[in-house]
Amino acid sequence: MTLAACSLTLTLGATTADLFGRGNAAYEAGQYAQAVALYDSALQTAGGANLYYNRGNAHFKQGEVGRAIADYARAYVRNPWDRDIRYNLAFARAYRPDKLLVIENPLVKAFTGLLRSLSLSLAHLLAGVFFLLAMAALALLFIRGERLFGWVAVGLGVLFLYSFASSLSWNGEANHDRAVVVVPELTLRSGPGPDYKEIAVVHDGLEGAIRERRPGYVLIQMPGGQGGWADTAAVEQIFR
Amino acid sequence: MKDEGRRQEPEGKTQNRGGKWPGVFHSALCLLIFALSAALAAELNFSAEVDRNSVGLGEQLQLTVTVSGTNIGGVPRPQLPSLPDFNNLGSTSSQSTNISFVNGRMTQEQTVSFIYVLSPKRVGDLVIGPCKLDFKGTTYQTQPINIAVTKESQAPPPQPRAQPRQPQSPFGWDPFAQPRQQRSAPRGAVHLLASADRTSVYQGEQVNVTYTFYTQAQIGNLSMKDVPGFTGFWVEKLYDAKELNYKQTTYGGQQYNAATLKQAALFPTQPGDLKVDKMTLAGDMVVSGGFFFDATQPFEVSSDPITIHVKPLPDAGRPADFSGGVGDFRLSASLSKDSSVGGEPLTLTLTVTGSGNTGLIGEPKLPVVSGVKVLQPEARQNTNSSAGRISGTRLFSFPLIPTADGKYVVPEIGMSFFNPKTASYYSQTTPRLEFVATGATGKTPLSESELGVKVLGSDIAHIKPALSALAARSSRSSWVWVFYPLGLVVLGAGVVMGRHQRRLEQDRGYARRTRSSRLVRKRLAEAEALLKQGREGEFYAALSRAVLGYAGDRFNIEVSGMTGDEIRTELDRRGVEAAVVTRLLDLASQCDAARFSPGMRTCSPRETLDLARGILEKL
Numbered sequence: 001m002t003l004a005a006c007s008l009t010l011t012l013g014a015t016t017a018d019l020f021g022r023g024n025a026a027y028e029a030g031q032y033a034q035a036v037a038l039y040d041s042a043l044q045t046a047g048g049a050n051l052y053y054n055r056g057n058a059h060f061k062q063g064e065v066g067r068a069i070a071d072y073a074r075a076y077v078r079n080p081w082d083r084d085i086r087y088n089l090a091f092a093r094a095y096r097p098d099k100l101l102v103i104e105n106p107l108v109k110a111f112t113g114l115l116r117s118l119s120l121s122l123a124h125l126l127a128g129v130f131f132l133l134a135m136a137a138l139a140l141l142f143i144r145g146e147r148l149f150g151w152v153a154v155g156l157g158v159l160f161l162y163s164f165a166s167s168l169s170w171n172g173e174a175n176h177d178r179a180v181v182v183v184p185e186l187t188l189r190s191g192p193g194p195d196y197k198e199i200a201v202v203h204d205g206l207e208g209a210i211r212e213r214r215p216g217y218v219l220i221q222m223p224g225g226q227g228g229w230a231d232t233a234a235v236e237q238i239f240r
Numbered sequence: 241m242k243d244e245g246r247r248q249e250p251e252g253k254t255q256n257r258g259g260k261w262p263g264v265f266h267s268a269l270c271l272l273i274f275a276l277s278a279a280l281a282a283e284l285n286f287s288a289e290v291d292r293n294s295v296g297l298g299e300q301l302q303l304t305v306t307v308s309g310t311n312i313g314g315v316p317r318p319q320l321p322s323l324p325d326f327n328n329l330g331s332t333s334s335q336s337t338n339i340s341f342v343n344g345r346m347t348q349e350q351t352v353s354f355i356y357v358l359s360p361k362r363v364g365d366l367v368i369g370p371c372k373l374d375f376k377g378t379t380y381q382t383q384p385i386n387i388a389v390t391k392e393s394q395a396p397p398p399q400p401r402a403q404p405r406q407p408q409s410p411f412g413w414d415p416f417a418q419p420r421q422q423r424s425a426p427r428g429a430v431h432l433l434a435s436a437d438r439t440s441v442y443q444g445e446q447v448n449v450t451y452t453f454y455t456q457a458q459i460g461n462l463s464m465k466d467v468p469g470f471t472g473f474w475v476e477k478l479y480d481a482k483e484l485n486y487k488q489t490t491y492g493g494q495q496y497n498a499a500t501l502k503q504a505a506l507f508p509t510q511p512g513d514l515k516v517d518k519m520t521l522a523g524d525m526v527v528s529g530g531f532f533f534d535a536t537q538p539f540e541v542s543s544d545p546i547t548i549h550v551k552p553l554p555d556a557g558r559p560a561d562f563s564g565g566v567g568d569f570r571l572s573a574s575l576s577k578d579s580s581v582g583g584e585p586l587t588l589t590l591t592v593t594g595s596g597n598t599g600l601i602g603e604p605k606l607p608v609v610s611g612v613k614v615l616q617p618e619a620r621q622n623t624n625s626s627a628g629r630i631s632g633t634r635l636f637s638f639p640l641i642p643t644a645d646g647k648y649v650v651p652e653i654g655m656s657f658f659n660p661k662t663a664s665y666y667s668q669t670t671p672r673l674e675f676v677a678t679g680a681t682g683k684t685p686l687s688e689s690e691l692g693v694k695v696l697g698s699d700i701a702h703i704k705p706a707l708s709a710l711a712a713r714s715s716r717s718s719w720v721w722v723f724y725p726l727g728l729v730v731l732g733a734g735v736v737m738g739r740h741q742r743r744l745e746q747d748r749g750y751a752r753r754t755r756s757s758r759l760v761r762k763r764l765a766e767a768e769a770l771l772k773q774g775r776e777g778e779f780y781a782a783l784s785r786a787v788l789g790y791a792g793d794r795f796n797i798e799v800s801g802m803t804g805d806e807i808r809t810e811l812d813r814r815g816v817e818a819a820v821v822t823r824l825l826d827l828a829s830q831c832d833a834a835r836f837s838p839g840m841r842t843c844s845p846r847e848t849l850d851l852a853r854g855i856l857e858k859l
Contacts, residue, residue, distance in 0.1 A: 020707050027703055050704040057703050079708060084701040091700050124716040128723030135727035139734015143741055167716065174715065239715060 016046040032062045049079035065205035066182035068092045070238045077174045080116045096205025115169035123167035130160035177209045178238045188228025192217035199228045284309035288382035300359045308351040321369030326358040329535045360389040430455045434543035442551050443511050444566030444597045445660040450503045454496040458526040466520035473506040476630045505630045507597040511552035518543045559656035566658045567596010573670035582679040585641045595631035604655045613641040642677035749796035756793035784831035
């Protein structure tokens with residue numbers, strides 16, 4: 001309560017950069033809860049990879065692995081080139097209590113990494129722009145008949161295809177149904193209510209996909225197929 | 241001379257006092273008696289017996305067929321029955337003669353024995369059929385013998401068995417005698433015995449397991465088929481035989497040669513009933529010694545598994561610093577040096593010495609000493625065995641690094657152990673140790689040359705100091721989707737425009753028609769401008785040109801050189817309304833008239849202009 005009041009007074013008349021700076025100071029002083037509150041306020045006015053990343057660090061230091069993973073994922077989608085973001089995301093994933101054995105095909109991983117050199121929004125924008133330019137070049141080819149336009153169109157077409165593929169490669173990572181468990185221990189049930197049979201127990205940090213929503217409950221499916229109904233408050237959706 | 245001759249006689253010979261004549265007479269008399277005896281009818285006993293009636297499948301038995309009687313010189317070998325259920329591994333024979341004089345009568349008794357070594361081919365109740373002997377017109381037969389064959393090797397029966405009749409060689413040596421073997425014929429029994437010195441121990445207490453091999457035959461090609469694995473135990477080898485050293489012992493009432501194959505000290509690592517695996521040996525045994533036969537029979541023998549009941553260490557009274565040591569131990573501690581200069585590390589060594597499970601003793605907990613960094617210890621051990629007990633030393637070396645100058649005290653360190661003999665825990669403590677550190681402050685505490693780079697842990701990367709320049713979105717912007725249909729539209733427009741361009745280049749009529757509206761408007765505008773300037777003559781000329789030119793452009797007619805009628809014809813051909821054509825031509829002539837004869841104007845120039853516009857719209 002006091003913390004919320006503090007953050008409220010802090011946000012009044014403060015810029016995002018100011019809040020960010022104060023959040024960093026609180027983090028370095030070891031006041032992780034206050035840092036999280038300051039970062040939350042900053043995020044209400046602006047976004048950005050670094051802001052999510054720092055909040056993720058603050059969550060992780062408090063032991064909230066799930067929220068840290070969510071924040072790192074948000075930062076990663078915005079800035080996939082940053083090594084610290086990738087490292088911390090992998091670290092937090094390895095740190096969670098539920099160890100999932102996921103064997104990644106190294107070829108697929110390398111290919112995806114190559115495609116993800118553009119962030120999602122940038123890839124999407126560039127795909128549209130290159131498409132438009134390629135079509136314009138083709139139109140000019142029809143009008144003028146000069147071969148140059150043809151080659152320009154081909155080049156732009158290639159750029160468009162790459163950007164489009166890059167945009168598609170983010171489908172797995174930036175899906176809107178992705179969610180992460182944010183409570184230390186969560187019991188999944190067979191139905192949306194407290195009287196249904198308990199079918200699984202999962203822990204902080206486990207990622208899954210939200211398949212259905214009911215009042216107060218969501219159906220979450222884990223990688224591997226296992227799933228169940230969980231309290232909405234126990235699960236945080238990563239991308240809105 | 242005579243004395244010398246006598247002295248040369250070999251010793252032991254009975255002196256022939258009577259000279260030569262009595263000896264010859266004696267021999268002749270014997271011969272005579274022999275000849276007389278030969279005329280007498282022979283008495284013959286023919287029997288067959290076995291050394292045991294119950295035998296195991298891999299073992300042998302002896303069939304002794306004896307022919308004895310008087311005057312049976314020249315008796316043939318008895319016929320053995322066909323033995324489909326037995327392997328004949330060999331046979332020997334011996335013969336002896338016994339001459340005795342009873343009441344003045346000499347009788348000679350001869351015994352001929354044929355010994356066959358048989359081994360059964362199958363399990364069950366087998367029969368050795370009767371043996372036959374034909375001699376001097378009479379057929380003799382023995383009784384059939386029942387043999388019971390079982391699967392396992394038979395333990396030698398504890399009761400003393402009946403000895404078969406031993407032929408006594410008249411020459412004083414026994415052709416069947418073997419060094420280190422029974423005077424009876426060789427047997428085939430082998431045994432492998434696994435024994436533990438205790439069957440109920442505490443977890444971590446030493447129990448010795450010994451594997452001993454017993455045999456009564458000579459063995460060759462011995463190999464271990466199943467080696468015991470000792471799961472659930474920590475093992476220290478006590479003895480593994482490189483060659484077999486046999487000793488004569490008794491087992492089950494029988495004499496055997498025994499050799500120890502393996503002895504191991506086992507320390508159970510978990511409570512419960514643990515099984516010690518069996519060992520299996522395979523090899524060949526020599527079934528019949530002697531000069532004539534050396535047949536070998538392969539065999540396989542296993543030891544019985546042993547169950548060791550392991551009691552868990554009692555929970556009650558277990559001290560907090562018990563780290564798994566079971567046995568009789570002593571604890572001591574020492575520092576590698578008592579002063580540290582410049583922050584260099586020193587080593588605290590805790591030594592546990594004694595007998596028991598030295599290898600399983602866990603690391604002791606060190607109390608915290610403020611100002612001293614304690615690193616992960618190194619653990620070493622050495623064990624030795626004497627008289628079947630394992631004893632040794634386990635060392636824990638902790639590197640200590642002082643972080644500041646001063647005097648440091650390493651307090652007493654305690655370790656607890658469990659004594660299985662008294663079934664109780666006991667504790668030992670080390671005395672306090674002191675050392676002095678100088679020059680530690682301000683120096684880098686770790687000298688890597690001594691310790692090497694040690695990875696102490698990993699953590700997340702630190703926070704970023706500034707907001708990122710790009711506040712990118714995490715999802716696809718919706719407005720970008722507009723680009724795609726827009727692009728297609730642009731393409732379509734390009735295609736259309738391209739076609740238009742082609743047509744413009746290729747089809748003149750099309751080109752003219754397309755340009756016509758623009759042209760006429762331009763010309764009308766020019767005409768209007770002329771009118772405004774007051775150049776009425778030029779206005780009319782321009783107007784005329786505009787109107788006719790428009791007709792020509794629209795319908796692709798070269799109007800410049802045509803007369804009115806020709807124009808009318810052409811326009812009619814193109815399907816223009818006659819009325820419109822008429823009005824057009826009238827306008828043209830009106831313009832010409834107004835131009836060339838300004839006095840005959842019927843309407844003002846402005847009216848003419850509007851009229852022209854109206855006609856042009858109709859076209």
